[in-house]
Amino acid sequence: MRAVDALMECLKAEGVDVVFGLPGGANLPTYDAFYDAGIRHILVRHEAGGGHAAEGYAKATGKVGVSLGTSGPGATNLVTPICDAMMDSVPLVFLTGQVQTHLLGTDGFQEADTIGITMPIVKHSFMIRHPLEIPRTLHEAFHIARSGRPGPVVVDIPSDLSRADIPYEPVSDVHLPGYQPTTDGNQKQIRLAAKALANARRPVIYAGGGVVDAASELRELATADRFPVTCTLMGLGSFPAPHEQWLGMLGMHGTRTANYAMDEADLIVAIGARFDDRITGKISEFAPRAKFIHIDIDPAEISKNVPAHIPIVGDARNILPRLTTEYRALSADRSRLEEWWSRIATWQERHPLRYEDTDDGEIKPQYMIQALYEATGGAAIVTSDVGQHQMWAAQFYDFPMPRRWINSGGLGTMGFGLPAAMGAQVGCPDQTVVCIAGDGSVQMNMQELATCAQEGIPIKVFIMNNGYLGMVRQWQELFWDRRYSHVDMGQWPDFVKVADAYGATGMRLRDKDTLVRDMRAALATPGPVLVDVRVTREENTYPMIPAGQAARDMVG
Amino acid sequence: MTPVGEPATQEVLSLDDLNAAVGLRTGRKHVLAILVENKPGVLTRITGLFARRGFNIDTLAVGPTDDETVSRITLTLDGAVAPIDQVTKQLHKLVNVLKIRDLDPGEMLARELAMFKVSADGAARAEVMQICEIFRAKVVDVTKRSLVLEVTGTCDKVDAFEALVRPFGLIEMARTGEIAISRGRAET
Numbered sequence: 193m194r195a196v197d198a199l200m201e202c203l204k205a206e207g208v209d210v211v212f213g214l215p216g217g218a219n220l221p222t223y224d225a226f227y228d229a230g231i232r233h234i235l236v237r238h239e240a241g242g243g244h245a246a247e248g249y250a251k252a253t254g255k256v257g258v259s260l261g262t263s264g265p266g267a268t269n270l271v272t273p274i275c276d277a278m279m280d281s282v283p284l285v286f287l288t289g290q291v292q293t294h295l296l297g298t299d300g301f302q303e304a305d306t307i308g309i310t311m312p313i314v315k316h317s318f319m320i321r322h323p324l325e326i327p328r329t330l331h332e333a334f335h336i337a338r339s340g341r342p343g344p345v346v347v348d349i350p351s352d353l354s355r356a357d358i359p360y361e362p363v364s365d366v367h368l369p370g371y372q373p374t375t376d377g378n379q380k381q382i383r384l385a386a387k388a389l390a391n392a393r394r395p396v397i398y399a400g401g402g403v404v405d406a407a408s409e410l411r412e413l414a415t416a417d418r419f420p421v422t423c424t425l426m427g428l429g430s431f432p433a434p435h436e437q438w439l440g441m442l443g444m445h446g447t448r449t450a451n452y453a454m455d456e457a458d459l460i461v462a463i464g465a466r467f468d469d470r471i472t473g474k475i476s477e478f479a480p481r482a483k484f485i486h487i488d489i490d491p492a493e494i495s496k497n498v499p500a501h502i503p504i505v506g507d508a509r510n511i512l513p514r515l516t517t518e519y520r521a522l523s524a525d526r527s528r529l530e531e532w533w534s535r536i537a538t539w540q541e542r543h544p545l546r547y548e549d550t551d552d553g554e555i556k557p558q559y560m561i562q563a564l565y566e567a568t569g570g571a572a573i574v575t576s577d578v579g580q581h582q583m584w585a586a587q588f589y590d591f592p593m594p595r596r597w598i599n600s601g602g603l604g605t606m607g608f609g610l611p612a613a614m615g616a617q618v619g620c621p622d623q624t625v626v627c628i629a630g631d632g633s634v635q636m637n638m639q640e641l642a643t644c645a646q647e648g649i650p651i652k653v654f655i656m657n658n659g660y661l662g663m664v665r666q667w668q669e670l671f672w673d674r675r676y677s678h679v680d681m682g683q684w685p686d687f688v689k690v691a692d693a694y695g696a697t698g699m700r701l702r703d704k705d706t707l708v709r710d711m712r713a714a715l716a717t718p719g720p721v722l723v724d725v726r727v728t729r730e731e732n733t734y735p736m737i738p739a740g741q742a743a744r745d746m747v748g
Numbered sequence: 749m750t751p752v753g754e755p756a757t758q759e760v761l762s763l764d765d766l767n768a769a770v771g772l773r774t775g776r777k778h779v780l781a782i783l784v785e786n787k788p789g790v791l792t793r794i795t796g797l798f799a800r801r802g803f804n805i806d807t808l809a810v811g812p813t814d815d816e817t818v819s820r821i822t823l824t825l826d827g828a829v830a831p832i833d834q835v836t837k838q839l840h841k842l843v844n845v846l847k848i849r850d851l852d853p854g855e856m857l858a859r860e861l862a863m864f865k866v867s868a869d870g871a872a873r874a875e876v877m878q879i880c881e882i883f884r885a886k887v888v889d890v891t892k893r894s895l896v897l898e899v900t901g902t903c904d905k906v907d908a909f910e911a912l913v914r915p916f917g918l919i920e921m922a923r924t925g926e927i928a929i930s931r932g933r934a935e936t
Contacts, residue, residue, distance in 0.1 A: 311793060312800050316843040319788070336843060370785060371843045391763055458763055483766045492837035499768035 195323040195353060196225035198360040199287075202330040203231055205362060208258050210234060210249065210618055212242035216262025217302060219289030221354040234618065234647055237639035239266050241611040243273020244637065247282050248612030251598045252573055253619040254405065256338050257282070262289040264302030267348075268309065272605055274344045275313040279602025280426060281401060283342035285333045290319075292352040306348045315343030316371075323356035327363050335366045340373030341402075341490040373489060377506030377514065385461070385485045385502045386518035392459035394481075394532045395419055398442065398471075401426030401601070402464015402488060402508055404594040409512035410463065416516045418529050420536060422450040424465050426601045429591030439536070440545070443471045444737050445583040448543035451735075451743035453536055454479050461485045464508050467497040468602070469739075477742035487511050543735070545587050550728075555704045557581065557656050557727040561588035564626065564654060567711035572624040573616050575599060577609035577633030580662040583733045585628045607636025613651040614640055624652070624715060631657040631724075632681055638690065644720035645695035652715055654723045658731070659683055666732045691722035700724045774827035777806070777903075779858055779928045781936050782821040782839065783813070783847040790844045794821065797838055803830040807860070807903075807925025818846065822927045824903075849936050851928050858928035862906045863888070864897045867917035876916055883909045894919060902926070 199222065203211070210232040215223040226233050236242035239261040246257030261270045267288040277284045291300045307319045316336045318329045326349065333345040389395060397419050403410050407430045414421045414437055421431045422442040431438055440447030442454055454460065460482045465471070472478040475497065486493075486500035487508055494503040504511055547558040555563075561584050568574075574589055575598040576582040582599055591597045598616055600608040613627035627634075634655050644651055656662075665679040691698030697717050701710045701724070714723045734748025784790045791810060798805050806824045813820045825835065836848050851858075868876045869892065880887060880897055883905065889896035899909050903926050910921065930936040 307789065308792070311789070311796055321788075368843060370846045388763060388766065483763045484768070490841070492834065492841055494837075495769055496834060501766040501768050503769055 193358060193360045194221065194225065195326045195356050195358050196221045197229075198327050198358060199330060199354070200225050200229035200231060201360060201362070202327050203258065204229075206256065206331065206334045208256070211258040211260060212236050212245040212249070212615065213260025213287075214239050214242060214262070214266065216266050216289060218263035218291055218351045219260060219266070219287070219349075219354075221351055222260065222287065222289065222349070234643060236611070236643050238637065239269035240272050240607070241614075241637045241640040241643065243270045243284075243286070244276070244605070244608050244611035245615030245618070245640070246284050247273060247277055247280075247608070248575060248598055248615030249619040250277075250282050250284055250615075251612070252595055252616035252625075254595065255283075255619070256334055257284045257615065258287065259284060260287045262302065263291050263306070263351075264304045266302075267304055267306040271309060271313070272603075274310050274346065276600050276603040276605045276608065277344035278313045278315065280600065281342050282344065283337040284344040285330075285337050286344060286346045288346060288348045289354075290348045290350040293350045294352075296350065306346065310346050313344075314346050315341075317346040318348070320347065320349045320353055323353045323358045326354070326358070327360060328366070331363045332366045332368060336368070336371060340371075340375075374491065374505045375489065375507040375510055377487070377504050377511035379514070381502055381504045382511060382514050383518050385504060385515055386522060388459055388483065388485060388502060389417075389419075389461070389515075389519050390522040390524035393528055394456060394458040394535075395461065395529075396439070396453050396457040396459075397421045397461045397463065398424070398454065398465055399427045399430050399463045400424040400465025403427055403430040406464075406508035406512055407431070407594045409509055409516070413512050413516045413519070416519050417524065417526055418533060419461075420453055420532075422446070422453065424468070424471060424601070425586055425599065427465065428586060428597045429594040432592045433590040441586055443468075444473070444739070445587065445733050445735070447545060447587075448735050448746055449536060449539040451737065451746060452539050454482070455743040456535070457482045459483050459485065461487070462500075463487045463512070464489070466493045472497065473737045473745075474740055474742045547731075547734075553704050555702065555707060555725060555727045557658065557731050558584050558588055559704065560654070560656055560707070560725055560727055561585050561628070563707045563711055564628070565589050566708050567715060568624055568626060572596070572626045573598065573613075573620060574626050574628060575609045575613040575616060576628045577630050578604045578606045579630045579633060580666065580731075580733045581628050581630045581633075581656040583663075584656075606630070606633040608633075610634055610651070610653055611637050611640045613653065614644055614649050617649050617651050626715075627651055627653040629653055629655045630662060631655050631659060631687075632661045635685070641691065641694035641696050641720060641722065648719065650719050650721075652721045652723070654711070654714075654725055655687060656727055657687070657724050658727050658729045660729065663733070665730070669730070669732070671738070687722055687724040694720075696720040696722050698722050698724070700726070702726045773829070774832055776827050776853070778825055778827050778832050779851045779853075779856065779926060780821075780823045780825070780836070780839075781849045781851055781928060782823060782845060784819050784821060785844040785846060786812070786817050786819045787844055790819070790842075791821070793842050793844060794823075794839065797842065801834070801838060803835050807923075809860075809925040809927050811927070822925070824926055849930070851930060851936070855932070856928050856930050858902055858926045859900050860903055860906055860924050860926040861898070861900045862909070862921060862923040864899070864910065864913055864921045865919040866895050866897060866913050867893055867919055868895045869893050872916050876913060879909070879912050885909060
């Protein structure tokens, strides 16, 4: 059997039903195998689109996404999705072609040191050196990608090795002596955490992207008492919003309530979150009165940015139910949280998320999100690009369950949303998948509309069009004396024509009064739809913790 | 600094009793013995990790072990500059890293090999050789105007030796960086 045919068998054994890729010289053997392998292959228009699509697929389904590119530029085009997946802990396997082994190191045509280039941004990578290694390596790659703290794994395969004949035997187990993620969680530590919770008078649960598969466990813990819950951008949906214990998102553009609660908390339970600078602001003034319980599957995250008082290493799915049980056993006095809740209620009342609406029919960007929430009934999978629209979506679209909100948090990759929606739609064909895009971001991977049209992937892309690189403009307005340096995108291209050219449906919406109805019409239109929604040009995302400042210095 | 809740810690009575397990800077030299899979690129993964996380390597020595699939890296770094627990935890995340020991300074033997090329003619030569004798260094090459000296010992000993021979005219020197092993029967 050719090594590439064995590779197909491995993909099937791993449960792969779809891959996203683009062929080239060095992965021709792999593509020959795809010809009759019976695995769905989606031909993307740019490898970055394929990589982000695989991310969207993985984030929506929880399965490992697979993305392919050829050697050299194919692989370098994958660098952004690889890094993005690393930052957001997305389980992905990237299969890159490589020049033939006798050309390695000779600066051959389309040769790039893929392993070297991607080394700092992968969970792990493999260079195939012998065709016999291919099956085992593939399974190891999947195992590493999906277990522990998930992440991207690159497998680089020289084309001559992939055509070699090998005896193929299914691989039933992988053994990686240097890779043994801890998942259990130390019982003593869990007991200690329960006691700390029982002693806390101003507790806050701060949950991140690590709880997307432990949402019901999180709810059990939170409702074992009246623990206030906030989520990071990556964790949204892990706690059902709206909910009486929900404080909203925290961080730079989080709610004042969530940020003030962190600021005054005496105990913070961080679960699958990593104290990113967008959360902490000025770290020396972050949650100054709090002790920290830090639950994470990655020991290196614990005490990396903020010292943990009770570290618990393991999988939240294992730890949270035990923590809940231990906590219940203590029968803590529920009334001790009353004072805390009345403080929180004051903030909620005084500082709800708000914006000034207009009565001249102009569409405010915040209203656009609310309208979309209404039009979708809050039931869509929503992807986004990066910028103001992303923050407004996070603020104004309530996510009732995890894996409904798919965006690029850590790396902040513009151009993520459209291909991610494509991947999410492929993974969840029965769901409504909506991309909230910026007019700047969407142009970075718009070519995938062709893929959607060709494959009949019916994503609905709503461009929040203000003709600016809006977030950059906001920073220039607030911190750079309104010197708007190179942020005005004007009204190019004509998105309706673009949609038309790509074989998608284009629409332009300008009227606030009919917005919800028009959005419903867009959602009901078969096939991919690109909607150009014209919104207020200069609107700022508030509230905001200016970079490097503390939570209580929120503005707006 | 023991994290709270490890064996033998007290029960928490109030939150104030909790002490943070911090990535403290220890302020001393650390010698890490790292066992890694003997595969291409592993050293690059380690040095790359140090570079991008801003950890500084003082010395690095790599060699084979009794198991041909495993290499041993001895790496020294300054605990005043890098949070040592972050360093070891990040290293552990590398799939090819099998085992890491932060060797206890009181319970290890560390040695490095150094070679010094010193200009030494006439009367100076005798003096240099006298220093060599005190340090149990060896003369491994002699010309009319120079000596090559070989010395082994702890990093401090090599430093002291260097300080003494430098005034004679140090032409060049080469040091391996320390390798280390724990005392006693137990495996490092």
